[in-house]
Amino acid sequence: MTLSRKAALLLATLSLPFAPAALARTAHNTAHKGSVAPVAAAAPAVPANAPRLLVAIAVDQFSADLFAQYRSHFTGGLGRLQQGAVFPAGYQSHAATETCPGHSTILTGMRPAHTGIIANNWIDQSVTRAKKVVYCAEDETRTAADPKDYVASVGHLLVPTLGERIKAVWPTSRNLAVSGKDRATLMMGGHVIDQGYWWKGSGFTTLEGRAVGPTAVAQNAAVTTTITAGDKPFDLPDWCGARERAVTAGPVTVGTGRFALNAGDANGFRVSPRLDRAVLDLATRLVDEQMLGKGATPDMLSVSLSVTDFVGHGYGTEGTEMCIQLHQLDTALGDFFASLDQRGIDYAVVLTADHGGFDLPERLDQQALPKAQRAGIALLPEALSDKVGATLGLDPKGLILADGPAGDFWVKRDLAPAQKAQVVAAAKAELLADPQVAAVFTADELAATPLPTASPDTWTLLQRARASFYAPRSGDFVVLLQRGVVALPKPGPGYVATHGSPWDYDRRVPMLFWRKGMAGFEQPSPVETVDIAPTLAALIGLNVPAGTFDGRCLDLDAGAGSTCGVTP
Template sequence: MKYIKTLVLAVILIPLTSLAQKSKTNTPQNINKPARPKLVVGIVVDQMRWDYLYRYAGRYGAGGFNRLLNEGFTCENTQVPYIPTVTAAGHTGIYTGSVPSITGIAGNDFIIQATGKSIYCTDDPTVKTVGSSSNAGEMSPRNLYASTITDELKLATNFRSKVLGIALKDRGGILPAGHAADAAYWFDDETGNWITSTFYMKQLPTWVNGFNDKKLAEKYLKQDWNTLYPIDTYLQSTADNTPYEGKSKGETAPVFPHLTSKLLNGSFSAIRATPYGNSLTLDFAKETIANEQMGKHDQADFLAISLSSTDYVGHQYGVNAVETEDTYLRLDKDLAEFFNYLDLTVGKGQYTLFLTADHGAAHNPQFLIDHEIPAGLWAGPTILKGLNAQLEKEFKQPKIVLSFNNYQVNFNNLLIKEKNLDLQAIKKFSIDYLENQEGVAYAIDMKKIAISSIPEALKQRVINGYNRERSGEIQILLKPGYFQGYGVTGTTHGTWNPYDTHIPLVFMGWGIKHGSLNRETSMADIAPTLAALLHIQEPSGNIGLPIEEVLKK
């Protein structure tokens, strides 16, 4: 009888045990989660024209830019879909999949139209510097209206993914990292340290202090800057000494060697306009990966890196200088070392990386003129002074226009309202005046752009770049080859032309095909492509589309 009872009990318990085991294996923790890379690395090369991928390709090694092209997927016709083409708007566009009209980042700085107050894109007076006694850390992403792809990764993983941003420029580190980042770090000229703000933390991590204690910025500057290879091999560049290049402080001519060791006078800012700034940034990126265990967590992590020195070098020396070529050759070597580091620490094929730019750059206008190519330096400050003088004669009030910032006419709206001036008449007068100035192709009333007689491609860029709270009432479009500069040397960016809007875009690694694409793609397509790769929601202001050809099925 005892045997029969035991047998009956066993028969009853076996199914229950099986059910319990089945239930255990089907708990939510064990259901397959979306496949994702261990780490996503975004690299923005500030002011990198698309053609730099190929201009120096014969001199690049196998492990940097050429590795990206040979192993990854390159989108050969990626365009910035708005103006002005500047750093803050570019980094924001890449990581939001959006445009200034929606994100609110209408320039590096912009004027609040209701008050006339000028605001820097990441200024935040509610936070304090962490890591320095300077005010360089009083920054945050609070001026950004939309979420970023990095924010969306945080949301998708219940904030378990680790997200960090790094750049010499505060805006290059802060805006890509988004609102929910674990940290963003940027460079402090006063101390030569990497700093952050109280938006992220109350004090620097021990490892950041340890890195700062190495005084690498000082060590790099003490090396001086000479060419990586014999100077007569720089055949893609002009002569070393030309009137198109700007000199550093204390130099009699913009020639090699640049004695950066002599520029250490209580400031480390000189490293920005040398290739060593990029080296320092990637040194810090490696240290970040190691100490923050990036790519070692259960969820995908994201490291956003911006390489700022290419922009400073470009502004000072221009597109065709030996300094620019040398900067890219050195960056190529630095990238090769960084990719190898990722292979060893995260694992080759375990991370996804993309490289792009926030904008390009124009040739120096005088350089073009000397080669019989149409160009010119637009005399914005002089024209602004003349316009205000004519407006005062007509409307009996001084300084009706505050600035031409971002190639826009920013009116003194408080004055116009207070004096009950006719804004429509002021706008018409201003447009008539501007369209008679040298170098101006169009001056467009943003309230009437739908009926403006300009090419549709330009019209869309203008609309995308116009934020009604932060952009001027009139958009100025210059003729090809023209830009507003702060001098006759070097170069700048900010316009609608291909040299400013055509940017490189190359993906490599986990989930990425090998190949190339020549159809037009947009900067705004980067974030939704990453969202598709990661199986997460697009950012809140996204207007781009996934580049399907890039992704493995």
């Protein structure tokens, strides 16, 4: 197998030699057996005290609020991580608090303005296909075998991940990623990835052109057994009892669920704590298969756990469903760490999230929070097109395009520049007159705004939007809703709540670092997820040029300087 042109160009920018994937795999496996491997010339030595396995875990939609709310009940893996370095005020500092942008920051050390991942989806009116919405983890230039499907790809990510940087310096190192979502696997793994798996349909799959390996096949067989047989509901921990209250949102009722699994229900498996455990079980199997952490150079394992997000969307953040999910997540993580301990691996862990989340307004209304509300349909692009078209005497069909009532909006591309400017101005005026809208920024305003450098808790809405702005993909203007307004006008089965706002309930996430022997401490000052990559790089002695990351190295030894002092 040879590197793709894009991956080859990316590695060339690192100014470091790299062996093709097949050679790297052979070299790594040989090295792990104790033989001399054909590594790149003059590869720097790995510091003797560096961990041999880095494990980066993202818990999708695990907000700082959820962490604070439940942390006293964690006794498993999340309990262990609280014995290390705890940063309860981490920030996904940008405005576009969605899965793809958030995951793109964690191991690149760069914000969406630099990763190019501005959202889960954006509109590109230049693509030749009829569908102009582009998914962040697809190759829109190719057609999938199934017309309802897409070709998964990491091609939209503009920068390398930490795993790629490690492999560029130490070609014998391994870079693996697993998740419940393809975009999480690809944004954390990157372009040069040895193995990457995600859930699709009723089992784990991988990139087109790659075979699902025997380890993933075995994991899929175990999953199939569970799905075929079905499974009993989860027990409700005693401390979850206060969360049990039925709440109606549109056509669905949530708040009392236990995740019983009907026989043959693959989707029911996916949206239950069982999927997170299956992802961690697959990760454990891959540790054994690839002998991760047993070689002379450090390996990178990325794990993204998606069920907290599925539960947040499908049931909200405050019912029995989320309480059960977080208890089961804590337990599964505890078992995963114990399995690494049993294998005698010197590993370091970081756990964070891609974004936070907000509960469904119907339950928040019961808790005397009347400002929680759903976005009105007047904010949808079709309604906005009608109003602006009538004002300017233009055909409203396709005049303004967007993926929902907030975020990036695009104006019809074949308008004359003067007309386009009129549409943007009229849309902005119309939107700002709506009490649910907090701000509207044009592409020109965002392009003229310097990237923020101050502490993320002090950023203005304009600065938050700027950190998500990448001109070749971003819209002609961006819409930010008021705090408490959920960008989901109509709830339905599987989707009663969401995230994606510029407010701190969506921006703030925990950042937890742990390694055996680490002195535990808690640092409450704001930090960013872009600080993770430079911190892990320093931990393994990976020297990178100044200015490589948007983030900074965090001292994991309570101010002693022993972590960040490794890098220049």
